[in-house]
Amino acid sequence: MSDYQQFLDERDKIDFLIQKGCQIYGVREHLNGASVDFLHPNGNVTETLLIGTANGRKYFSSLLISQNQPKN
Amino acid sequence: MADLRINLAGIKSPNPFWLASAPPTNSGYQVQRAFEAGWGGAVWKTLGDPILNVTSRFAAIGFNGQRVAGFNNIELITDRPLDVNLKEIYETKKKFPNHAIIASLMVEPKQEKWHEIVKRVEDVGVDGLELNFGCPHGMAERGMGSASGQVPALVERQTYWAKEVAKTPVIVKLTPNITDITATAEAACNGGADAISMINTINSLMGVDLDSWNTIPHVAGKGAHGGYCGPAVKPIALNMVAECARHPHINVPISGIGGISNWRDAVEFMLMGATGVQVCTAAMHHGFRIVEDMIDGLNNYLDSKGIAAVSDIIGKSVPKYxxxxxxxxxHNIVAKINPDVCINCNKCHIACEDTSHQCIDMLTDVNGKSYLKVREEDCVGCNLCSIVCPVDGAIDMIEAPRELAPMTWNDRQTALSVAVECKADVAK
Incomplete structure (x- = not known):
């Protein structure tokens, strides 16, 4: 799989969780990329995605910044 | 015609082009000829205890047909008596009162030595002083030049000693042979420098002869490191000027030096914070009259931009660094190959395939004609293909539509640290 295809795959998984209402609540960076923990706001359900591509890591980071910004 | 006059820490000159302290400014004859050619100022070849030189002092490297891409010298400071230099400085200043004459100075790191030479030089009417803490060869073995200039405490102390008696502005010339030039620049400021200049030459060995195994240059079969300058050092010098220009504790004017060969180079240095520039190698390569093109080019550039005075461009690019x-x-850019201009040499494909990110495909159209195409989704915007492309306009680097809001590494790290803190709170 090309880097780009792998990124699309990672982005789809992230978007799927975000659309379910999950929020990023933890990030562990390591030698294989980043493990991103998602938490559903209505429960204790968590899911962790391993994000390996550079574009994927940029993508969830941008979402995290957006998530941290105060909502009007 | 734009106003090309500059004022560097009180030193005024009719244009920003000064000759740097070096062989071109060795004598009154040379400096006067330089002023007649149009140079706005000259930093006299370094004065100090007269030295002895060796023969075979210069060497140069060419690159791809360009002669003197880099230049190296093992010449020391002036070998002429101080009184002779001072007499010629006096005569030159009298003949060219509106041109800047700056005396470059180098003595042992002793207070009385600095006091003596500063007083004697200022008596003949120089417009300013430049303390040479930069020469990397010969004098450095005696504790002067870059040997002093690599130790911030020595830079500060000697600047202070010069300033104790100086009545004219003191410029401190810095060596690039140091990890962080802002450390010595800040030391110069702490010592009271009115301005700083950079860069002096870079430690270098130009080459080794494959037949004789002698160094290039060599003196009767032995060589020693020299000082490297010329067009090849310009990016290094420009970065050092820019780093000093944007440093919050370095608030004195900068005289830019290092590979400046034409008006374009001068504009780049001034945009990056230099108030004026000093030139040596280009003058040694082409003669004093290159300043005519520099003045014309600068004038035309300023006129084309509608800028009335050259001083208006000083530091304008610093906030962008x-x-x-x-x-x-x-931010995303991607390569775009223009098939109408491309000559199908395949250099971009080879460069990308072998050494970058494998995103340029060699394809054949329905008529059997070969063409190259970038897979934009895989292109990381590295610029390599456009750098190696031999045809102007064949590859453009174009901005891709923005998909995400701007995000810096620092923004990202801040956001991540917040996420970690949140997780800790949830866990509690």
Whole structure:
């Protein structure tokens, strides 16, 4: 799989969780990329995605910044 | 015609082009000829205890047909008596009162030595002083030049000693042979420098002869490191000027030096914070009259931009120079090959395939004609293909539509640290 295809795959998984209402609540960076923990706001359900591509890591980071910004 | 006059820490000159302290400014004859040609100022070849030189002092490297891409010298400071130099400085200043004459000075790191030479030189009417803490060869073995200039405490102390008696502005010339030039620049400021200049030459060995195994140059079969300058050092010098210009504790004017060969180079240095520039190698390569093109080019550039005075461009690019951590990670450019211009030499494909990110495909159209195409989704915007392309306009680097808001590495790290804190709170 090309880097780009792998990124699309990672982005789809992230978007799927975000659309379910999950929020990023933890990030562990390591030698294989980043493990991103998602938490559903209505429960204790968590899911962790391993994000390996550079574009994927940029993508969830941008979402995290957006998530941290105060909502009007 | 724009106003080309500059005022560097009180030193005024009719244009920003000065000859640097070096062989071109060795004598009154040379400096007067330089002023007649149009140079706005000259930093006299370094004065100090007269030295002895060796023969075979210069060497140069060419690159791809360009002669003197880099230049190296093992010549020392002036070998003429101080009184002779001072007499010629006096005569030159009298003949050219509106041109800047700056005396470059180098003595042992002793207070009385600095006091003596500063007083004697100022008595003949120089417009300013430049303390040579930069020469990397010969004098450095005796504790002067870059040997002093690599130790911030010595830079500060000697600047202070010069300033104790100086009545004219003191410029401190810095060596690039140091990890962080802002450390010595700040030391110069702390010592009271009115301005700083950079860069002096870079430690270098130009080459080794494959037949004789002698160094290039060599003196009767032995060589020693020299000082490297010329067009090849310009990017190094420009960065050092920019780093000093944007440093919050370095607030004195900068005289830019290092590979400046034409008006374009001069404009780049001034945009990056230099108030004026000093030139040596280009004059040694082409003669004093290159300043005519420099003046014309600068004038035309300023006129074309509608800028009335050259001083208006000083430092205008400094705010655009920052740390890597402040660059936008979500900004995307991609390569686009123009098939009408491309000559299908395949250099871009080879460069990308072998050494970058394998995103340029060699394809054949329905008529059997070969063409190259970038897979934009895989292109990381590295610029390599456009750098190696031999045809202007065949490859453009174009901005891709923005998909995400701007985000720097520093923004990202802040956001991540917040996420970690939140997780800790949830866990509690």
């Amino acid at each position: 920052s740390d890597w951590g402040n660059l936008d990670l979500n």
